[in-house]
Amino acid sequence: MRVLIVEDQFYSRMVLKRLMKSYGECEEVTDGKAAMDAFRRAWTSQQPYDLILLDIMMPGVDGQQALRQIRDFEMSQGVERSQLVRIIMLTALGDEQNVKKAMYDGGADAYLVKPVHVQRLNYILTELGFDPIEQAEIKQS
Template sequence: MKVLVAEDDFASRNFLQFFFMKYGEVDVAVDGVEALEAFRSALASGEPYNLVFMDIMMPEKDGLEAAREIREIERSFNVQPKQEAAVVMATALSDVKTVFKAFNKSEATDYVVKPLTVDVLKAKLLELGFINE
């Protein structure tokens, strides 16, 4: 599994990188702009990401806009729907209506609500079929 983590908080980014390293190759980005550059580059090189895990609230370009653009990039590369990267958004928002509304507009695959824990992340990977532990 190849994972792209986009998170502006240093501690969270390190935690996520360490967690996902157990399951595959991990690249990190500090904002949505860097995430899009890495995503486009990986597709162009023929080594696309299987999972993009990003924070909704980031500087430069937020996760919602980045998720929409990821889908546009995939379409420009003629990526078939079954081959699309799973895009999981992380949010600190506690208002479920706000999260759901934001999630629906982003073309994301799924979302998790912070605080992130090993158990929460593992459950999401199981749910999405990336692991079978």
């Protein structure tokens, strides 16, 4: 599994990377523009991400804009709905407007309110069909 973490706060990126390392290979960027660049690079190299953890509030291109650009790119490539990259939006604001915009208008798969709780993250990942790497596989890496 390939994961892209998009978060402008260093500490939050490190926490997310630590939480996600049992699920697969993680890359990290700090804003929406860098997220789009990484997403396109991964797509072009035929190593697309399986999951993107995308912060909503970032400088420059924010998470809502990046989400829209990712979904527009996938549509332009003819990606079927069942094959779209899974995107979990991250927000410090659990307000209805941000959630509605990400989930219904933007096509996000889920959202998490920060600080991220391990149990909630694992529940969402399970619901999206992701399983942690077996411990034996981690030791071999």
